[in-house]
Amino acid sequence: MTLRAWEIERAEVHLAIDSTPLLLVSGEVNETVDGSLTVSRLDESVLVFTDPTAADRVPCASPRSALIPVRR
Numbered sequence: 001m002t003l004r005a006w007e008i009e010r011a012e013v014h015l016a017i018d019s020t021p022l023l024l025v026s027g028e029v030n031e032t033v034d035g036s037l038t039v040s041r042l043d044e045s046v047l048v049f050t051d052p053t054a055a056d057r058v059p060c061a062s063p064r065s066a067l068i069p070v071r072r
Contacts, residue, residue, distance in 0.1 A: 028047070
C-alpha cells in the first residue's frame with residue numbers, strides 16, 4: 001500500500017526502552033506573539049512524550065481525538 005502525504009491522518013510511533021514507554025508524534029511547538037505556545041500536529045518535527053497519555057492533554061491545532069488511525 002502506498003500513502004500519499006495528503007492521505008496521512010496520524011503520524012506517531014509507540015516505543016518502549018527498558019520498559020519505559022515513549023510516544024513519538026509528528027508535530028511542532030511554536031511561540032506566538034503574546035508568548036503563548038501552540039502545538040501543531042503532522043509537522044516535519046517530532047515531539048517526544050515519556051508519558052504517552054500526556055499527548056492527549058496537550059491542546060493542539062489539530063487534536064489527536066480528531067485524527068483517524070491508519071492501519072496497514
